[in-house]
Amino acid sequence: MFKYLTIADDLVKKIQAGQLVPSQKLPAVRKLADQYSCSKQTVTQALKKLELEHFIYAKEKSGYFVVQKQLEEFNTLDTVYDFSSSSPNRQLFPxxxxxxxxxxxxxxxxxxxxxxxxxxxxxxxxxxxxxxxxxxxxxxxxxxxxxxxxxxxxxxxxxxxxxxxxxxxxxxxxxxxxxxxxxxxxxxxxxxxxxxxxxxxxxxxxxxxxxxxxxxxxxxxxxxxxxxxxxxxxxxxxxxxxxxxxxxxxxxxxxxxxxxxxxxxxxxxxxxxxxxxxxxxxxxxxxxxxxxxxxxxxxxxxxxxxxxxxxxxxxxxxxxxxxxxxxxxxxxxxYEYHLKNVRNAYFEKATAFNWSIQQHPLAKLIDVAPPLAMKTHLLLPQVIQIDSLIKSLKNKGVLLKKADSNYLSLPQSKRENILLIELATIDLSMIHSGATLLMDEIQKQIILKTRIN
Missing domain, CATH: 3.40.640.10 (Type I PLP-dependent aspartate aminotransferase-like (Major domain))
Incomplete structure (x- = not known):
């Protein structure tokens, strides 16, 4: 996982756990760099990402502070990985x-x-x-x-x-x-x-x-x-x-x-x-x-x-x-300013998802390279039953959707075995964990099918 994503993920968890409370000032960039054993540039990149996602905000010459948010908004962020929603992330919109x-x-x-x-x-x-x-x-x-x-x-x-x-x-x-x-x-x-x-x-x-x-x-x-x-x-x-x-x-x-x-x-x-x-x-x-x-x-x-x-x-x-x-x-x-921020955020999401998929051991065995886009898909082996996979992953907090509504009349036998991925809503800091859970479950089902056959 990219270092700045690790830092961002850790800071989000501290906000969710109440270790960093609304309006609290974050440690200085230099102190965070020492804490995470990285450069100040890496820390700044992590903070900019959290600012873009409205977890923190910057005060000129004062530093970064935790945004006032209701705790209910955070309660599900560490348990639900939403790869099913195509709605724009409201946290990215000013x-x-x-x-x-x-x-x-x-x-x-x-x-x-x-x-x-x-x-x-x-x-x-x-x-x-x-x-x-x-x-x-x-x-x-x-x-x-x-x-x-x-x-x-x-x-x-x-x-x-x-x-x-x-x-x-x-x-x-x-x-x-x-x-x-x-x-x-x-x-x-x-x-x-x-x-x-x-x-x-x-x-x-x-x-x-x-x-x-x-x-x-x-x-x-x-x-x-x-x-x-x-x-x-x-x-x-x-x-x-x-x-x-x-x-x-x-x-x-x-x-x-x-x-x-x-x-x-x-x-x-x-x-x-x-x-x-x-x-x-x-x-x-x-x-x-x-x-x-x-x-x-x-x-x-x-x-x-x-x-x-x-x-x-x-x-x-x-x-x-x-x-x-x-x-x-x-x-x-x-508009142009907002577009630049959102475009960069979605590109980071797509890059992080692709990187997470390619780092999984299963990627060396099957070709699952997804297109680099906020709407993308995984082409899975025919032994994988998409309905069963989606149901199993839902129990683990990973939300996905089927492609049935995207077909008109193409026979099931001619359709590719695809799993749709939406990256619009999910937070960047959660993509690696969600993608790993996804690939782990796919690997589990492949092994299970192989043993049965």
């Missing part, structure tokens, strides 16, 4: 900053709050997000940008509206975003699916579907796939664009975790598409909080009129209050 932006929005957009707005979205927010998207090489025409009440509303509209290619069916990956699958089932929409694994897509099968079936769009998550955590290569993105152009199929690119990508050369499909066949979706639910209910759609020009008509019928406008607060939050610089 809610007071956003509350300030809400208050500013009331003053700044008083007139707009008492009027029915535009179905396209708050003009000031569209301009702001246009500039923000350009930082990731997504150059959008403001006339083709729409603010929606979350990405779910955008998916709802796109699934039901007619497309200029006059095709009717939807193609999705399996596994895929669970709420989209639920939407397709509820509305009984014509749908086809194509399996996606860490090895990629079967492009021969993709081309057959594009050619032989009436596919109006292909929904895909090129970057940090939900729920596998894998990403397309540059060559795969270009192949998608080529096939979309060749067979007149639109690509629906859900780039919901674009803000978390540390590789600034990893461009979106939209950025590479010169044929206007890609619809780009951006979400703020993971970087801020789901309750904000703000999504962004960038459309090809041929779709904007129909989308506008359907959006206007779905709701007159998305919340002007939320849009105004988000515009202020971004333009104040607070």
């Amino acid at each position: 809610i007071n900053d956003f509350q300030h932006c809400f208050n500013r929005a009331i003053d700044t957009y008083q007139k707009e709050l008492f009027l029915y707005g535009t179905a396209q979205g708050l003009p000031e927010l569209i301009k702001t997000i246009k500039i923000q998207l350009e930082n990731t090489q997504v150059f959008a025409d403001p006339e083709c940008m729409y603010i929606t009440s979350g990405i779910q509303q955008a998916l709802n509209i796109l699934c039901q509206m007619p497309f200029p290619n006059n095709k009717t069916a939807i193609l999705i990956e399996e596994p895929s975003y669970s709420l989209l699958i639920e939407l397709l089932k509820v509305y009984h929409l014509p749908v086809f699916s194509l399996q996606r694994t860490a090895k990629g897509l079967d492009f021969d099968e993709l081309e057959r579907l594009f050619k032989e079936e009436s596919i109006k769009f292909f929904y895909t998550t090129p970057r940090f796939h939900d729920p596998l955590g894998i990403s397309y290569t540059k060559q795969e993105k270009l192949m998608l664009i080529h096939l979309a152009k060749k067979y007149d199929v639109y690509l629906l690119e859900d780039d919901y975790l674009a803000d978390f990508d540390l590789d600034n050369k990893n461009d979106s499909v939209f950025s590479n598409d010169i044929y206007n066949k890609t619809i780009y979706l951006k979400s703020f639910s993971k970087i801020i909080f789901p309750g904000l209910r703000i999504g962004v759609v960038v459309l090809p020009p041929a779709l904007k009129t129909t989308f506008f008509q359907y959006k206007k019928c779905a709701d007159i406008d998305s919340s002007m209050f939320s849009q105004g607060a988000l515009e202020i939050y971004i333009n104040s610089g607070m």
